[in-house]
Amino acid sequence: MRKNKTKLNMNRRNFLTGTAALAGMAATASVVPITIANANHTEGKKGLPDFISWKDRDALIVHSDKGIETHRSAIGESLVTPNRNIYIRNNMPTMTDEQIGNRMDWKVSIEGVKNPKTFTIAQLQKLGHETMATILQCSGNGRGFFKHKPRGSQWKTGAAACVLWTGVPMKTVVNACGGINGDTVYMTSAGVDHVPTGLDPKKAMIERSVPKKVFKDAMLAWEMNGVPLPNAHGGPLRMVTPGYFGINNVKHLGKVAFTTSESSVKYMKKSYRISPIGKKGSQYPSCWEMPVKSWITRPTDETGTVKAGKVQIVGVAMGGTKKIRSVKVSVDGGSSWKKAKFIGPNLGKYAWRQFVLETTLSAGTYNIASLASNGSDKQPELRMENRRGYAHNGWKDHSVNITVV
């Protein structure tokens, strides 16, 4: 098919100069910007967009330049997922160094407290200092298993990571502001990454409300796994809401407000709602607390042929907002289960635990599954069907088939 390049470029010029008088343009002028945000996602040398060209291409599955998943076998066997392997899911373009400016001068305002204040990162660093481990997981991790093919990146297991954050506890910040106002119900965090786009903040701002109680364990983080928080992961400052889905861990943080009602922006009211297939609306639950979940990371179909004999079955397990208590492993598709052993250090209830089951397998094909429990809840066998493919923790879809020779 012939490409009409001349016409294409002409049309683009018309668009860029804002010939919005065209019939259909009036309808779209309110929803799209006339000015175009600078693209910083040209393809890098290694097949990754420029803004994350420092990542390990071999560890990643590229669904798009803004949806990049970690291979099941590349989330790290040392508990913490290396930055170069961590998934990317950005609703807004990553802010550039130029847009951010001097990182120490980055400001965040705290509202809904007795004494509202604005802090620079330099000032936050004088308030307090702590490191904690949490799991960062996209609400749609596991969407790729849903049969109705929900819109969005078709993640399997790799929109998740275990991360060490360094920053100041939100509790410390709240204390420095004289405490929270009495009638507060939510902690509402807002990013400023929509600003350079020129889009309507109501439609583009990432502002997320979570129950007020979350502030007690939350953190304003400026460092990720030992390095200044990369721009691609929300640098220079990010809200960390332990046990809550990734979207609530607001990037490029500009404001935290203690509020009496949920944010009214689209990303709170309409998006990230867990609704039945064919239905939608703000009456359905928001993607907040992550459920208990686990999956096998080795052996898988990515890790090569498995030789008959002793086999170490390895994986990760998370308890959501509660401590993970146990993991069982099946090598026969769930007909029988054996208790796996937790290994490695325990980095707290918001981190995942690695587990291993040593077993002996003879030649043949096996379906390997893991089933985690946090004491109150355990993984269901099947996924919870929902419109957008959120919060999948069913063990069956997450199982792997391997061949032993």
Next chain:
Amino acid sequence: MKIKKFLLILIFSFLSNTQISFADEAKMIKGLEIFNETAGCAACHVLKAAASEGNIGPNLDTVEGLSYESVMDIVTHGLGVMPAFGEDEILTKGEIDIVSFYVANSVGK
């Protein structure tokens, strides 16, 4: 007689294909217009074939498994900050069909 019949079929087949090709060509030109102007997709997406450089949504040349059906679905219902061009009646069904055809046939070119 058999040869005549064969030639007739051949000519008919050629003409049919040509007509489809002309129709597709027209659809591509109209699709480009919708992409760049009517819907303003170019403001938010990179698509090399359209020389667009928007950086709000994904670079369409990099989206895995993109198809006519998947484009039509997202354009109709929206996703994240992307408007629901169908549900909100920003585009007609015909326009959505055309722009979806255009995008699906332009990615990676």
